[in-house]
Amino acid sequence: MVAKGPYNRLEGQVALITGANSGIGKGVALEMANEGAKVVINWVFNEESAIEVVEEIKSQGGEAIHLKADVSKEAEVQAMFQSICETYGTLDILVNNAGLQRDNSFWDMTLEEWQKVIDVNLTGQFLCAREAVREFMKRGVRPEISCSAGKIICMSSVHELIPWATHANYAASKGGVMLMMKSLAQEVAPLKIRVNSIGPGAIKTPINTSAWATPAAEKALLELIPYDRVGDPYDIAKAAVWLASDESEYVQGITLFVDGGMTLYPGFATGG
Ligand code: NAD
Numbered sequence: 001m002v003a004k005g006p007y008n009r010l011e012g013q014v015a016l017i018t019g020a021n022s023g024i025g026k027g028v029a030l031e032m033a034n035e036g037a038k039v040v041i042n043w044v045f046n047e048e049s050a051i052e053v054v055e056e057i058k059s060q061g062g063e064a065i066h067l068k069a070d071v072s073k074e075a076e077v078q079a080m081f082q083s084i085c086e087t088y089g090t091l092d093i094l095v096n097n098a099g100l101q102r103d104n105s106f107w108d109m110t111l112e113e114w115q116k117v118i119d120v121n122l123t124g125q126f127l128c129a130r131e132a133v134r135e136f137m138k139r140g141v142r143p144e145i146s147c148s149a150g151k152i153i154c155m156s157s158v159h160e161l162i163p164w165a166t167h168a169n170y171a172a173s174k175g176g177v178m179l180m181m182k183s184l185a186q187e188v189a190p191l192k193i194r195v196n197s198i199g200p201g202a203i204k205t206p207i208n209t210s211a212w213a214t215p216a217a218e219k220a221l222l223e224l225i226p227y228d229r230v231g232d233p234y235d236i237a238k239a240a241v242w243l244a245s246d247e248s249e250y251v252q253g254i255t256l257f258v259d260g261g262m263t264l265y266p267g268f269a270t271g272g
Helices: 021-035 048-061 074-088 111-139 166-193 204-212 215-222 233-244
Strands: 015-018 040-042 063-068 093-096 150-155 193-200 254-257
Touching: 015 048, 015 074, 021 040, 021 048, 021 063, 021 093, 021 233, 040 048, 040 074, 048 063, 063 074, 074 111, 093 111, 093 233, 111 150, 111 166, 111 193, 150 166, 150 233, 166 193, 193 233, 204 215, 233 254
Parallel strands: 015 040, 015 093, 040 063, 093 150, 150 193, 193 254
Antiparallel strands: none
């Protein structure tokens, strides 16, 4: 991760990033801290790595805490939000990032594999967004901090759009995130609460190591990416900072694809 700031576009704001002890979430947390936000690192497994992210932020002069909560468990999510408000007074930014895969052919997929992915990737985003909206509504706009009452960024995927054989549970969860995000964005826009998604393409993180870890796998993956480069968490972090900042004030209910062109049907590049 390259420190580029600080530009302080998020100064005075509190940001919760779920699943922030790994991959994209970690990248977003570091970059938001770099932009002046106080950052809450949510984690559910591997406390050590959450502590490391907090230490890294503090060593660069930032402010962070870590909180354990399974985003698919209502009581744990509510306890996490209460703890954030006790520590920092309020929350300004939610990055609904926690997610996982349980891949299987459709005909062999167990109900447990289906349910786990829906519980974490979709219900988890609902539970966190609901608590965030409740806090944003209670507090309202503080013009000296931000022109919005709060910002929610849902980590979706190119697979909210692109079907994905052997990943029906994952694609269904991200398709669900897309319409949950848009419905919520429509509902809370009059309250000056902004809700958007990021749709990452292929980003090098532990969730998809097998897709890029060998030269042969990376070559096959690049066939799907017109820009001819696999993404890095920093690519997503920069987009998340922009969507959380007042620079994007008039942006509401969109999915910003950050994918090197993966959603451009690259198979048709040579005429189809
Ligand atoms: P990752 O595995 O590195 O990170 C996922 C994080 O979510 C981990 O910290 C994990 O512990 C956490 N998590 C899982 N279940 C949780 C739960 N119940 N409660 C709280 N935290 C939980 O993977 P990543 O690639 O960084 O994925 C982050 C997000 O980006 C996911 O929503 C994923 O679907 C999305 N995404 C990733 C890619 C990619 O190419 N890496 C592409 C599109 C979308």
